[in-house]
Amino acid sequence: MIDEGNTAEAKGVLQIALSTLVLLEEYQPLPILNARNLIQSASSESDKDKAMQMLANARTRLKLAQELGYAEDDQEYEQLNTEIKNLEQQLKADEDTKNAFEKLKTRIAAFFKRISNFKRISKKEVKS
Numbered sequence: 001m002i003d004e005g006n007t008a009e010a011k012g013v014l015q016i017a018l019s020t021l022v023l024l025e026e027y028q029p030l031p032i033l034n035a036r037n038l039i040q041s042a043s044s045e046s047d048k049d050k051a052m053q054m055l056a057n058a059r060t061r062l063k064l065a066q067e068l069g070y071a072e073d074d075q076e077y078e079q080l081n082t083e084i085k086n087l088e089q090q091l092k093a094d095e096d097t098k099n100a101f102e103k104l105k106t107r108i109a110a111f112f113k114r115i116s117n118f119k120r121i122s123k124k125e126v127k128s
Contacts (some may be wrong), residue, residue: 022025027117031065034058036108039084048091055091059084071115080108 035058042054059081066077087100 016027025117028069029065029070031061031068031072031077032108032112032115035061035065035080036105036112039101039104039108043097043105052088052091054119055084055088074111074115076107076111080104083107103124 007012022125042051042058045054062077062080062084066072066074071077083100083104087097087104090097090115092095092098
C-alpha cells in the first residue's frame, strides 16, 4: 500500500492490526527456573553421583535467586533446601527417592509459578 502511495490506507490497516494485540510482560527468575530444571533432570538420572551433583547445583541456584532478591524473605527457600538435603541423604543411602522427587518437583514448580510475575500491559480489541 505504501509503495502505491496509499499511506492513509496503510496507516488504517496498521492501526487495526495493532489494536488486536495483547501485550504482556513476563518476569521469570532464571535461577529458580534453572533449579527446577536441574531437579527434573536429577529425578530421571540413573547415575546417583550425577543426580547428587544436579541437586547440589539446584541448591546453589536457589541461593543465587534468594541473594538476587527473588522473594528473598520467603520461607519456601528453607523448605526447598531441607527437602533437597533430605533427598541427597536418601540417594546416599540407596533408598527409594521417587516420592521425594515428586514432592520436590511439585513444590518448586508451585514456588516458581507463585513468584513469577505476569503483568498485563494492555489489551486492545478489534473495533468493528
